[in-house]
Amino acid sequence: MLIEAPMDKAVHWMAPVDADEELVLGIGPNSKTAHSRGVNVVMANGSARFLSVNVDRKVLRALMTINANDSVGSNW
Secondary structure (H helix, E strand, O other), X not given: OEEOOOOOOOOXXXXXXXXXXXXXXXXXXXXXXXXXXXXXXXXXXXXXXEEEOOOOHHHHHHHOOXXXXXXXXXXX
């Protein structure tokens, strides 16, 4: 639902701009994030998690899908 964007991709919190797949899949070890190893995310169930910049791109893509039988595991 919500993701903390890298600093070079961030927009004002009131701006009507959505993160797209390219932005999310582009988060990686070289991203300029506010935290040294990742970004904060809020899931659709209301839980908040810290997402590592080293997470596998397959897991990122799975986290963005709805009921596609993707497996994300527990170590992301």
